[in-house]
Amino acid sequence: MKPAAFEYAAPSSLQEATKILADYNGEAKILAGGQSLVPMLNFRLLKPQILVDINRIPNLDYIAEHNGGVRIGALTRHYALETSPVIAARFPVISEAMRHVAHLAIRNRGTLGGSLSHADPAAELALMAILLDARLTAASASGTRIIEAKDFFVGALSNALEESEILREVEFPGFPLFTGWGFEEFAQRLGDFAVAAAAATLTMSGARCTQCRIAVIGGETVVRAVNAEALLTSSSLDDKTITAAAKAAAQATPMNSDLRASSDLRAHLVEALTRRALEAAKHRALEKQQ
Amino acid sequence: MNKSHTIRIKVNGTAYERAVEPRLLLADFLRETLGLTGTHIGCEHGICGACTVLVNGHSMRACLLFAVQLDGAEIDTVESLGTVDKLHPLQESFREHHALQCGFCTPGMLMTGVDLLRKRPLATDDEIRDGLSGNLCRCTGYEHIVAAIRTAVRERDEVSGKAVR
Ligand SMILES: Cc1cc2nc3c(=O)[nH]c(=O)nc-3n(C[C@H](O)[C@H](O)[C@H](O)COP(=O)(O)OP(=O)(O)OC[C@H]3O[C@@H](n4cnc5c(N)ncnc54)[C@H](O)[C@@H]3O)c2cc1C
Ligand code: FES
Ligand code: FES
Numbered sequence: 421m422k423p424a425a426f427e428y429a430a431p432s433s434l435q436e437a438t439k440i441l442a443d444y445n446g447e448a449k450i451l452a453g454g455q456s457l458v459p460m461l462n463f464r465l466l467k468p469q470i471l472v473d474i475n476r477i478p479n480l481d482y483i484a485e486h487n488g489g490v491r492i493g494a495l496t497r498h499y500a501l502e503t504s505p506v507i508a509a510r511f512p513v514i515s516e517a518m519r520h521v522a523h524l525a526i527r528n529r530g531t532l533g534g535s536l537s538h539a540d541p542a543a544e545l546a547l548m549a550i551l552l553d554a555r556l557t558a559a560s561a562s563g564t565r566i567i568e569a570k571d572f573f574v575g576a577l578s579n580a581l582e583e584s585e586i587l588r589e590v591e592f593p594g595f596p597l598f599t600g601w602g603f604e605e606f607a608q609r610l611g612d613f614a615v616a617a618a619a620a621t622l623t624m625s626g627a628r629c630t631q632c633r634i635a636v637i638g639g640e641t642v643v644r645a646v647n648a649e650a651l652l653t654s655s656s657l658d659d660k661t662i663t664a665a666a667k668a669a670a671q672a673t674p675m676n677s678d679l680r681a682s683s684d685l686r687a688h689l690v691e692a693l694t695r696r697a698l699e700a701a702k703h704r705a706l707e708k709q710q
Numbered sequence: 711m712n713k714s715h716t717i718r719i720k721v722n723g724t725a726y727e728r729a730v731e732p733r734l735l736l737a738d739f740l741r742e743t744l745g746l747t748g749t750h751i752g753c754e755h756g757i758c759g760a761c762t763v764l765v766n767g768h769s770m771r772a773c774l775l776f777a778v779q780l781d782g783a784e785i786d787t788v789e790s791l792g793t794v795d796k797l798h799p800l801q802e803s804f805r806e807h808h809a810l811q812c813g814f815c816t817p818g819m820l821m822t823g824v825d826l827l828r829k830r831p832l833a834t835d836d837e838i839r840d841g842l843s844g845n846l847c848r849c850t851g852y853e854h855i856v857a858a859i860r861t862a863v864r865e866r867d868e869v870s871g872k873a874v875r
Contacts, residue, residue, distance in 0.1 A: 421754065425712045428732035428778050451779075458774040459755035462735075471732065473779055499768070523844025524825060526756060528768040529775070611843045 423461035427470040433477060434586060438561045440472050441584040448472050450586060452495060452534035455526050474586065480533075483507060488594025494533025494587045502527060511552070511592060513601035513619060517544040523611045533587040536572070539579045539641075541676070542613040544605070546573060546642045549590065551619045551635035557589040564588065573641045596631065599623045600705030602697030605637075606689050608680065615681045616689035618669060622701040624709060627656050634665070634694060638686040639673030648672065648694065657702045666695035717781040721746065722790040730777045737761045739777035740787060748788040748817050752846070759845030762818040763787050769825035788817035791824075800824060800862050809858035811849035818845050823859055832863045 431437040441448050447469035451457060460466045474480065480495035483504050490510055492501070501507055502518035521527060521535070521544050535545040536556065548554070549569040556567045558581055572580050581587060605617035616638040623631035632652040634645040648668035655661045675686035714729040721744060728743055735754075740746045740763070752758035754773045761772040764786040792798035797805065800823050810816045819842070826832060826841040838859050839852070847855065 422735070422738075423733045425731070425733055427712050428715060428776070430779070454774050454776075454779075455756060455771075458735075458776075461733075462754045462773070471776075475779065523759070524829070524841060525759065525762050525769040525771055525822060525844060528765075528825075529770045609843050610840045 421462055421464060423458075424464055424467040426461075426468055428473065429470060430473040430476045434480075434559050434588065435561070437472050437474055437477060437586060438559060438584055440470065441586070442561050444470055446583045448583075450474055450537070452537075453497070453530035454534075455522070455530040456534065456538040456540070480588065485510070486591065489592050491589055491591045492532055493589060494531065496532045498522065498527035498530045498532070498535070499524070501532060510594070511548075513551070513603050513621065514548050514592070516601075516603045517548050517619065520544050520605050520607065520610065520614065520617075526611075532590055536590065537579055537581065537587050539573050539575075539577050540613065541573075541576045541639065541641050542615075542617075542637050543642075544614065544617065544637075547614075547617060547619055547635050547637055548592075549573075550642045550644060551621065551633055552592045553633075555591040555593070556587055557591070558582075558585040559588040560585045570644070576640050595621065596623045598625070598705055598708050599631075600701040600703065600708065602700030602704070604693035604697045604700075606693060616675075616686050616693060618690055618693040618697045620694070620697040620701045622652070622657065622698070622705045624657075624705040626709075629653060629655055629657050634669055634672075634698070636669055636672055636690050636694065638675045638690045640676065641673075643673045645669035645672035645694070652698070657698075662695060662698050662702070665698060666691045669694040715778045715781075717778060719777070719780050719782070720784040722786060728777075732776060732778045734777045735773055736763070736765075736775040736777050736780060736785070737772035740772060740785070743777075746787055746789055750814055750817055752814070757846070758815070759818040759822060760815055762821045762845070764821060764825065769822050786821070788820055791820060799865060800827070800858070803858040803861045803865075804855070807854045807858040807861065809850060809854040815845060815847040815849075819847070819855055823862065826859070827862055827866055832859065835860065838863075 449468035451471045451473045480493040482493040484491045508515045554569040601621045603619045605614045614637045618636045620634045632649045648665040651665045670687040670691040675683040677683040716729050718727045740749045750760040752760035756771050763772045792801050838856050
């Protein structure tokens, strides 16, 4: 189908863009990569009065090191994230996750800010934001504010931004030393949205785990598996504890049921994927200590 | 109908200036406005890959872009590759390997192939399959398309004297 008619603006500054959003009072839509928005327009699931194309706004497309972490402009394309040497060095877990985000032609256009704002419960970048405690900067006509990733995803396809706010930057804080990571996904084909996925980081001090983070895809939103994390923190990451933690991760949130998988199958997948992600993370953390 | 915007755009090396309605998709601009019907439209939501073209050198879905966004851009469609008398090497390889039957998916496969050949080592058939995973073909069963790209990879690496990585 073809989209319903709309007006089009391509502002050249954030101020101008936020002003249009405020003027149209909920009837405007931000257009970034368009890889999620345009399908919805073509299906006429959305009929905004105006599209505010942010692709002409300068300085929104960058990956900059900051305090051992990175700050990434919202308009950074998936392809830039996938191939960035800075990301590969600082956040190899993100480089790995990017291999699972859609296909080359979609990655060439789709953006970090668009993926997070779209808030698909199966999006790998949402998983990364939740896993790595990302801090999101939103800009509006009245200034900027920081939103923690855990407060950003309020439901499937719904985020914490106000109508007139634009996501401007995403910060991934740095890893402590001796941190290992793991990322595991189950999808029907490489590049499809995840049916289920799990990602983990483990920080070690000697033979003990000092910090553990686990995030899973399978439910209504991406969640941290806090009970599983608690089991592993201060443990020696022995097989029994990893098995128990993987079981706990499958209970972290009620799993979705749809055409692709029942909730039981998703719980089973999350358990298996969490176990693999934890084993990979443990292995990498130990390797770093040597 | 909403106010038209005038865009200047280069398609296959030729400069055009056209007034476009905001909701006009790049795929329809190419096919309807410019009469370049090589770019095919299958699904209009990014799934099938038939509409894939190069935008400033990078493969993108022409059904997920509006023409109005592309003022100043350079687009390459399948028509830019070769002619019936002088096929592009990738087209020649598709012909050689019977990598098409009805040909509906072929423009998208070729333009995706061009970008993959520039960006990825494609050292294994698995890597080629992964690269093509965003393009659907209802006829060939894909094997011959993979073989055609494999030959193009070999030619690319012979010319450059080595594999990319
Ligand atoms: C065939 C196909 C397969 C895909 N597979 C995957 C996959 O496996 N995994 C995955 O994660 N994604 C997948 N995607 C989605 C893709 O990653 C999109 O790029 C992404 O979801 C949206 O980013 P975008 O820049 O295209 O945003 P857009 O489509 O432009 O926007 C999406 C939404 O976010 C809003 N928005 C955009 N930018 C901002 C901003 N800066 N501030 C506030 N709001 C904003 C828009 O108004 C809109 O509501 C797939 C898409 C397609 C077409
Ligand atoms: S028509 Fe564009 S991807 Fe199917
Ligand atoms: S040759 Fe018919 S769809 Fe691919």
